[in-house]
Amino acid sequence: MFEQETIDLYKKLVKEAAETDIGWRHSPVEDWKIDYFAKNFNENNLINFRRTPLVEGVISFPDRPLRKGVRLTQPWLSGLPLWQKIRGIRDILVELYPLNSYFKINLSEVGDSPVGNPCYYSFGNIKITDLAIRMCFYRKYIEKEFKHASNILEIGGGFGGLCLKLMQSKILNPQKYFFTDLPENLALAFYYLKNNNFNVKVFERGQDIERDSGKVVYIVAPWKLKDLNVRMDLFINTMSFQHMTRENIVYYLSEINRLNTKNLFLVNRDGKRDATDLKISEYPIPEKYILSKEEKYLFSNHLMRKYSLIN
Ligand SMILES: C[S@@+](CC[C@H](N)C(=O)[O-])C[C@H]1O[C@@H](n2cnc3c(N)ncnc32)[C@H](O)[C@@H]1O
Secondary structure (H helix, E strand, O other), X not given: OOHHHHHHHHHHHHHHHHHOOOOOOOOHHHOHHHHHHHXXXXXXXXXXXXHOHHHEOOEOOOOOOOOOOOOOOOOOOOOOOHHHHHHHHHHHHHHHHHHHHHOOOOHHHXXXXXXOOOOOEEEOOEEEOHHHHHHHHHHHHHHHXXXXXXXXXXXXXXXXXHHHHHHOOOOOOOOEEEEEOOHHHHHHHHHHHHHOOOOEEXXXXXOOHHHOOOOEEEEOOHHHHXXXXXXXXXXXXXXXXXXXXXXXXXXXXXXXXXXXXXXXXXXXXXXXXXXXXXXXXXXXXXXXXXXXXXXXXOOOXXXXXXXXXXX
């Protein structure tokens, strides 16, 4: 459902992005999306989006085929070849073990949503994916560290995988979730979250969000962040600042600062992969924040950092 509405939103966002000249732009490492989405953002690919390169960069093996050194440009509708499926089950088990040692989990917590037709691994009647395992870890970690968070801002949230898990959290109980990403990903998140039955609205300048009742997810284009005026409880960035230029990070952090966001949760690489990358330890975090916790990320060589606003 909502395919045509999503395609229309994508076109609107791309048009607006071309017309905006504020301090935001497509990150160089994500430039391929501009052409790829323009050619492939159609109804069929949307229905199956988690088996298409529309999610390249957000999901990787074991949720999508491995083809070393080759950029996948065609949808892989038939799913993983058998040998990759076997390797995938091994990888899923290798991830479940540390997750369950860190937090005691119930298998249903790592079950994935069927929206976008993901390549999954069946454990009994539960359909598990690598993405759902990672998002389950983030959800539990965020619940442990931040408890309640009414207003959440996430930047670079992919297609909304973490937003889905956090909106379902009874502990955090978010009421308003502001979701920012590139225009292409905003359209995917709109589709994913709407089909997961959330109340999803596209944020526009002058919108009176105080009047909205119940839980709402707002799709906020990067150039509309400056029109937001909401005190944020929590800002989240997982594996996204690491793909951005200093200019982009400065832009986003200045908005987070302006919104007096109480806590920041960052999970990013402390190293460089592309020439324009910034290490997490070099982020220009505004002076009114202190680093309150740092820990190694459970599944790879990334750092998790928690910053708090100095009162
Ligand atoms: C590796 S994915 C991470 C997705 C998700 N947060 C996760 O942990 O799986 C990086 C995300 O950052 C987004 N991104 C990259 N450059 C961006 C920019 N300049 N502004 C907003 N989002 C950006 C990408 O579109 C993508 O969704």
